[in-house]
Amino acid sequence: MALVLRKLSVHYGSEAAVSDVDLSVADGEVVALLGPSGCGKSTLLRAVAGLERPASGAVCWDDTDLAGVSVHRRGFGLVFQDGQLFPHRTVEANVAFGLRMNGTARASRSRRVDQLLRLVGLAGYQKRSVTELSGGEQQRVALARALAPRPRLLLLDEPLSALDRTMREQLAVDLAALLRETGTTALVVTHDHDEAFTLADRVAVMRTGRVHQVGPPDEVWRRPADDQVAGFLGCTTFVPATVDSGMASSALGDVAIADAVDGEVLLGLRANALRLDPNGSVTGEVVQRLHRRDHARLLVRIDGQPALVEAISPVAGAPGPGDWIRLALDPNGVALVGPRGDRLSTGT
């Protein structure tokens, strides 16, 4: 394991921002720290970079404790949310900064800068002033600057969240390809699950300073460790169910769940879990209808449910407020909430 965090805690005054976190990142792996704002994920990243002093626990690299190693000797690259490019230097000088610090010769410096600017899609930008660049371009330069000295580990703190949506989606795909291509070991902090799932080999979900779950994106998505993780990952309705030979039965209908142990479980339903279905086993009254790009979203009152539940229907012939409809569960929108007993996954 390249990076290993052991029982790491970071305090701000008397307040614990990060508590007892155990986490590891393998060589060449990209791990995303995913959590709502204020959960301590950025603090954790800063502690890895050496910018925060841990209250207890250790940050280790290849089994060496980094406690006595100061920021500039760790060989970790860091990309901030808003780039933090040096405003008094050109694009070229920004990217070359780390190379100058490690004493790279001028000629190979400029070759490496050219190479990286090509890599991030900004070939020919060398002499530009960084203050003239757009947000997306600035972030690309920040990435090139961090990658230039070939860091052992790349730390990305909400690298895309200052950008608008189109730019963010584009850059997320580019960034994921770039990290794979360069074989970079990286730790990414984000509050956006799309971003985390696009970039990461494994996702660590954080809440109030603790890591609640670590796993590959699809596993975290389908089997959240508890209702809070499930809630953060988009589950709005929770319903108890009984599993019997791969079939979960609940008050909101039945759904196929592969590899589940028989017994009592908790299902987490996302917005697309309930679909309009004339053969559905559940009936309810539509309270409100909202149109989305490719479907209609319904808020439905169902007898026995404490709150309104969400359901989706095709746009054509979507029922309106006051209509009574029948609903069925779609396995794609259902997550199995709870600690992992054995190898489980939902649906097909």
Place this chain on the structure above:
Amino acid sequence: MSPLALVGLLPLVFLGLFFAWPVASIVGLGLTSTSRPGSAVLDVLTDSETLRLVGFTLGQAAAATVIAVLAGMPLAFVLARCKLPGIGLLRVAVVVPFVLPTVVVGLAFRVLMPAGGVAPIVLANAFFNIAVVARTVGGLWAHTDRRGEEAARALGASRWRAFVSVVLPAIAPAILSAAAVAFLFCATSFGVVLMLGGGQYRTLETEIYLRTVELFDLPGAAALSMLQVTTVVAVLIIGAVTRRRKETALGMRRHREIARRPVGGEWVVVGVASAVVVALTVPVVSLVARSLSNGFAGYVALAGHGDQATLQVSGLDAVWNSVRAASDATVLAMLLGVLSAVVLSQLSRSGALIGEVFDLALMLPLGVSAVTLGFGYLVALGSLPLDLRASPLLVPFAQALVITPLVVRTVLPVLRAVDERLRQAAGTLGAGRLRVWREIDLGLAGRALVAAAGFGYVVALGEFGATSFLARPDAPTLPVVIATLIARPGELNNDMAYAACVVLMLVTVAAVAAIEGFRASSVGEF
């Protein structure tokens, strides 16, 4: 923290030795010099003449401050919000009066209003401080979000109403801070009052000088100095509080609003601002005209010693003395000022009270009158085994104290504005602490440093209050020579004085123009 404390100690030691101790000596002298300790202070404080003196000092300062604020506001608006041709020139033109030597301004107003009286004193003091108001208020105004105003307009407020209810509260901290600084400058102004008021209109500042130099009433002068120091400290504390509010306000709004072409009623403001600029140039032009009234006689005579050898040295030697003293003072002030600014920027990041106190201590020389300082040197340094009073270093030391606050005020806002994460980014890229400081702090503050050095140099060149006390008769600076020449009879002496003023003014204008070219940040205060 400990290397930081060590670095911070150096300016403090200097400040203690060459500022606090002389000023404390004055206080001591005032309290103990007569048989009944403190009686001199009581006598002076209960004298009805003193009351009149204080009244006139504060009154003229208040009047000049009001004029400076009223005239400075339209300029601040134009500098902050208007996109017009020649705005760069305006920026230079506005700041020139602030750094013009007091002696020069005094003489200029004497030419302009030969009848004398209170009006020229008030106007000359206002003339200096319009720049303070325009730059300080303009700086914050340029960073004030225009959308607040636009929201008020959309809600039905007239342009004026939107200004009063939205813009004015937003820039009020800067106005208060500028007014406090301007008031302080006006209340402790020396050269101008001495030149224009003579023995007739006296402020605390000139009275201290006259009692010391002409009446040899040291206890009386010391008592008045005490009174002045107390007042100044009070005003400074108020200023520090408002400045604090202003800097937090600046922190919230990083982005400079884009200036645009004025529309509608804004042209009226532009017109008023233009009138102010024209008014600012009137004294300068009349001074140049007066210097040329006898052809170039005055300029030619600068090579000599004046009518009937008024001067112990030639005018050219005085120029050389000025240049040397100002250079030494600038080097010293940059050393002290930059060290202090670095320490202050670090302290303010950790939000310590000690930072506030240090900040205030550094501003004290700005407010405590140069005359008190010069007088304090004479009193305090006489008691050292090595008599420094005859040392040629004394003048640069005093000048350095006067300009160090300027250096701090120019450099500190830039250092404070450096995002901590820029330093961290440099750190993760492999730069150690010292390297980060060199590459990031110094790199970003470089232009501010050049500006600070330039302004410091210009102000040192024109410094009159402390220098007039401390310069030896055989090594006077140019402002001292001007004051000597104008005080003596003789047409040639007058011509020489005016010519010397123009020379000093040209140097100042050239320096300011050069600095403005270098200036990067608009966050600085002066």
